Structure formats: C-alpha cells, structure tokens
Amino acid sequence: MKKSSKHLGIAVSNGYGLGNAYIVNEPDLFFEEKRTTSKDAEISRFSNALNDFKKQIHDDLNEAENLPLGDEIKILEGQSAIADDPSVYEDTLGLISKGLTAEAAIGTICDKYISLFSQMEDKIFSQRAFDVKDFKTRILHILLSITEPDISALNEKSVLITKELTPSLAGKLSNKNIAGVITQAGGKNGHAAIILRSLEIPAVFGVDDIINKIAENDYVILDGGTGDVFIMPDALTINEYNEKKYLYLQEKEEYKKFAGKETKTSDNVSLKIYCNMESEVDVPAFIQSSAEGVGLFRTEFLYLNSSSPLSEDHQFEIYKRILLAAKDKEVIIRTADLGADKSLDTALTKKENNPFMGQRGIRYSLNHKEMFKAQLKALLRAGIYGNLKIMLPLICTYDEVFETKALILECKNTLSSQNIPYKEDLSVGIMVETAAASVISDILSGISDFFSIGSNDLAGYIMSADRTNPYVSDLCSVYEPAVLRSIKNIIINAKNADIPVGMCGEAAGDPLLTPLLIAYGLEEFSVSPTKVLSLRAAISKWSVNEAKEVEKMVSKLNTRDEVEKYLKSVKR
Amino acid sequence: MVSKKVTIVNEQGMHMRPASLFTQKASEFSCSVRINYNGTTYNAKSIMSLMTACIKYGSDFEIICDGPDEKEALKVTSEFVESGLGD
Numbered sequence: 001m002k003k004s005s006k007h008l009g010i011a012v013s014n015g016y017g018l019g020n021a022y023i024v025n026e027p028d029l030f031f032e033e034k035r036t037t038s039k040d041a042e043i044s045r046f047s048n049a050l051n052d053f054k055k056q057i058h059d060d061l062n063e064a065e066n067l068p069l070g071d072e073i074k075i076l077e078g079q080s081a082i083a084d085d086p087s088v089y090e091d092t093l094g095l096i097s098k099g100l101t102a103e104a105a106i107g108t109i110c111d112k113y114i115s116l117f118s119q120m121e122d123k124i125f126s127q128r129a130f131d132v133k134d135f136k137t138r139i140l141h142i143l144l145s146i147t148e149p150d151i152s153a154l155n156e157k158s159v160l161i162t163k164e165l166t167p168s169l170a171g172k173l174s175n176k177n178i179a180g181v182i183t184q185a186g187g188k189n190g191h192a193a194i195i196l197r198s199l200e201i202p203a204v205f206g207v208d209d210i211i212n213k214i215a216e217n218d219y220v221i222l223d224g225g226t227g228d229v230f231i232m233p234d235a236l237t238i239n240e241y242n243e244k245k246y247l248y249l250q251e252k253e254e255y256k257k258f259a260g261k262e263t264k265t266s267d268n269v270s271l272k273i274y275c276n277m278e279s280e281v282d283v284p285a286f287i288q289s290s291a292e293g294v295g296l297f298r299t300e301f302l303y304l305n306s307s308s309p310l311s312e313d314h315q316f317e318i319y320k321r322i323l324l325a326a327k328d329k330e331v332i333i334r335t336a337d338l339g340a341d342k343s344l345d346t347a348l349t350k351k352e353n354n355p356f357m358g359q360r361g362i363r364y365s366l367n368h369k370e371m372f373k374a375q376l377k378a379l380l381r382a383g384i385y386g387n388l389k390i391m392l393p394l395i396c397t398y399d400e401v402f403e404t405k406a407l408i409l410e411c412k413n414t415l416s417s418q419n420i421p422y423k424e425d426l427s428v429g430i431m432v433e434t435a436a437a438s439v440i441s442d443i444l445s446g447i448s449d450f451f452s453i454g455s456n457d458l459a460g461y462i463m464s465a466d467r468t469n470p471y472v473s474d475l476c477s478v479y480e481p482a483v484l485r486s487i488k489n490i491i492i493n494a495k496n497a498d499i500p501v502g503m504c505g506e507a508a509g510d511p512l513l514t515p516l517l518i519a520y521g522l523e524e525f526s527v528s529p530t531k532v533l534s535l536r537a538a539i540s541k542w543s544v545n546e547a548k549e550v551e552k553m554v555s556k557l558n559t560r561d562e563v564e565k566y567l568k569s570v571k572r
Numbered sequence: 573m574v575s576k577k578v579t580i581v582n583e584q585g586m587h588m589r590p591a592s593l594f595t596q597k598a599s600e601f602s603c604s605v606r607i608n609y610n611g612t613t614y615n616a617k618s619i620m621s622l623m624t625a626c627i628k629y630g631s632d633f634e635i636i637c638d639g640p641d642e643k644e645a646l647k648v649t650s651e652f653v654e655s656g657l658g659d
Contacts, residue, residue, distance in 0.1 A: 081592075081619060082620065085618050085619060085620045085621075086615060086617050086618045087614075087615045087617075087618030087620050087621040088618070088620055090615075113620060113624070116624045117623075117624075120626065128623065310583065311583055314583055
C-alpha cells in the first residue's frame, strides 16, 4: 500500500473533490526550428492551421452560447481577435521567409507579445498576455496534429491531474462528470481558473511536481478552498472530507433559497446586506447577488488604473452608469482613499516614514483640492440618476468633515452658476475606521448623515499593528476585546444620534460575528457579492434576544482567543 | 502617400476600447494605415500592434496612409483621434 502524503497548492475554485486520479499527460510540443521544406509549403501549413483554429473557436462559441459561460465567451473572443490580427499574420510570414518553421515562427511572435503585455502595469494589458499564451498553445497543437486528450472516460469520481490545464480542455469539463482538478502549473487568475470557477468545479493549481507524485487511479482528495491535496489518504481523512463535502453541497443548496429574499432575523427584524465593489466590473455580480444596495464603492482604483488625471466628466459618466444599473437601490460611493499602499505619487510616499499614518484618505483629498472638487462635482451631478450617498475615508476630526462639507457647498455654487444640474440633498457620511473617530464618534455623529465601520482598518489602528507585518499581524483581529468594544461604542453613538450605521470590512461577513453585530444593533452589513447569500442565511438563524445573550457572554471575556472559542461554540 | 500629425485628447489614451475602435475604422479602407510614434511604426489595422505602442494622453503621433483611398482614410482616422476616440 502506497504511503499517504499531503501537499499544498493554490486554492483556485471552491469545493471538495474526492476520487481517483485521472492523469492527462502533457502532449509533447517538440518541433524543428529551421524548415527543410519550401517557404510556400510552410506558409500554407500556417494558413491552414489558422483556419482550423478559427473554425474551432467558432464551434466553441456556438457551444458556449448555450451555457451560462459569459467568461468563456470573452476568452474565446480575445483569442479570435489574435487569429484575425494582420500584424500577427504578416510578422509570422516574415519569420517563415527567413527560414523558420511555422511552429517556430508563430511561437516567436507569440512570445514577443506575451513578454510585452506581461510587462505592462495596467491589468487590462497584462490580461492580454493570457490570451496570447492560450492562442499559442492551441495553434501549436493544431500545427503538430495533437488532438485534445480523450476525456470520455471521466466520471463523477475522477480527479483530473495534468501539468497545466488549457482553457479549451477546461471548457469541455462539467461538474457532472468530474470531481475536481489538480495541476502543477497555472495561476488563480488565468483563463482555465476562471472557467473552472464558473463551472463550479473544485480545483487546486500549482502543486509542486504532482505529476510525478501521483499514479493513475490513486485515491486523492482536494480542497479548493484551502489548496490542500491528499494523495492516498487514510480512512479517517476520507471520512472527514466526505463529511465536509456533504455539508458544503448542502449549504450551497440552502443558500440558494435565500436569493432574492429579504434579510431578516428569525424574529423578523429587517436588516440590510449591501455589497462592496472595487470597480464597474463588479456591477453584474452585485445585481446577481440580490444584495439590497452598495455599501462601499471604492473610487481610488479609478485613479490608480488611469494614466492621466481623471476628469470630472469621465467620473460623472462612471458614477451615473453605476447608479442607473443599481436602479433605486442605495449606492454609497466613497471618495478616493489614496495614499499609504494606494499611492498615485510613489515618490511622495517614499518620503513618508509611516505612510499608513501619513497623507492618506481625506487628508490626501483635502491637500489636493482641485482633484477633490472634480470628484465631488462628478458625484453631485451623478446623484440625479439614483439613490446616492457620499462617504469620506479616514476621518479623524470634526474639522475634516466640516471642511469637506464646505467644499461640497462651494461645488454646488459652481455648478449652479454654470447651470449644470445636480442633486441638492445628498447624504454625506463617514468611514469610522480610526482610533480617533471611534473615540469621538458621538461628536462626529453630529456632523455626519451616516456611519460605516471599516473593520479592517479599525482593527489595525485600534491595535496599533500593521496587518502586513507578520510579526504583529495576529494583533489585527476583530475578536480583540478592544476592537469589539470600539465597534459597540460606534454603533451606540450612531443610534443615540439616530443616524444609520453599517459595516464594510471583512468582519461584516464573518458568520462568527453575526450574533454580536446583531446584538450591537448594526443595520447594514456590506460584504463581497459572493458572501451575500451565506450571510443572509446566517442572520436568519438568530433572534435579537438570542444574539443579546451571546453579547452578554462575550462582554465578560478577556482575550481574543476566549472570544473566538466562545463564538465558535455558539455558531449556527 | 499622405500623413498627418495628431494628438491623443481622450484621457485614457490608446486603451483597449479606443484602440479596437480605431483598428475597426482603419480596417474599413483598402490602403495601408500606419502610425509613427516615438520613432517606431505600428500597423493601425492591428489591435496587437497598436496596444504595444501604449500611446498615452497628450501624446503626438503621425498617421500615414498609403494606397488608393488614402485621402479618405487619413481624414476619417485623424478626425476620429481628434474627436477623442469614441470616449
């Protein structure tokens, strides 16, 4: 009996896969560099391969249109653009004329683009590198007459093992005929990974030397949430993971029941689940998630992803599109939280010894007034098109809010004098995420229309610990009594002033904290779109009175470990 | 052969979407459409070629058209750049 072993890879697609290894060997992509045939023969080989490629893409597109595979369609369209590109074609012919084989010529051209695109900082461009890489693999397969591996023998108990999964093979899988996928190479954001996630097939990529560690039919377990892989596990592990898989699938079914439902505690108290969004790209996920609004739309990425200062008009168009897409749902847009790790001016932050305590958030905006006014005017104008609220990051003092409100008034006057329409009565609220804001939240409630607790930064600033520093990062825990008390205090002060209070950090979606946050009186939980349904399910399991019992117990505990242990023991 | 100097006025520069719109416009003509930017020549009918040029906001470049419908091609493509590349 083979010894059991445990390995770690990159967690690519959630879920548990248990079954027998089905190894698909990497085809041999060996080819001659220099051609011995005539130039014309090689050119016609290349042209034929390109035509075959286009035919394949066309067929795949027809197939994908019948399935819910929006992501795959985008990937296929990207590849077909390369096949149609005149420069790619002409440059390849040029290299063939110089004596290269079709394989070597197209390979060289592709490598040139892959290296050019992957060097570009802009994500839109670096994503192109994946397109070219996939195109190259596929066209080389055609030129070398390598057929797609036969996967007809796969069944629901097979775990596919391969060196690197091609997107075209990924697109042919289904969660009905496969238990999971493990690969040796590939990343979380590659095309194959995107496709596996949309097909809901559990997967772990990048497991070192897996091909040589595993034999055909070996029993294997993969955990797509953690990246754990077990080869020939003992009976105990198999039982444990069978149980986990069962619960996971059951939960997934259960969560589906909460789609489109109102968020309510078990005693029918209505709460709200909102979404956090980083860019317009997240709009479809937000709509699909059935969240009741947007609790945090970050705008710093609009600046960071742009090569030039973002104009008022450009921002206005983006905000308007988001508000129109959200229909009448509430959308909280946060003004740019630039500085610290998200700096426009890297030279400047280098001068700061401690950028997280330096010129970031509202401090940066108030020191760059022209830029800030452009954003405020864009927001005021877009406000007409939906249910918009403005939120200010990193507030520490009453004056910062006051000064911003004065700027908003100035912007309104400018817009009025130019006869540009804008929304008169926009709510202006603040992020409560600094130690200062937490301590004076009663004062700040007098000048803010709402609060949103940024639990990640709050934990960092309250605990005076940097979560990116491995020596102290464990201090940055919301379970710390200091952080919990501060959250409770903020919520109480908001309630006393009768203003809405939400939370947009990771803690909002942590099911262990759900009863505590209900007991404190949190009204709006803002989480990533993927967590909306599980949180709605978690909230439905608690009544306010039961949650208050949990809170009473937690308030007597002294350490974060005690808090975490207790919350785990009462988790529902 | 005809040519004209133009300036990128849209703030995003020659990004993915503007580049693909520009390529589509250039491909409507049978003459060759090339761009000369920073001493390098790029094929304006090729999205791959155009994207590697990474032309930023405020940059000047030259559009060069060569072929039977070169005048019309130069007029359409240069006006498209000056109008902000559809942004």
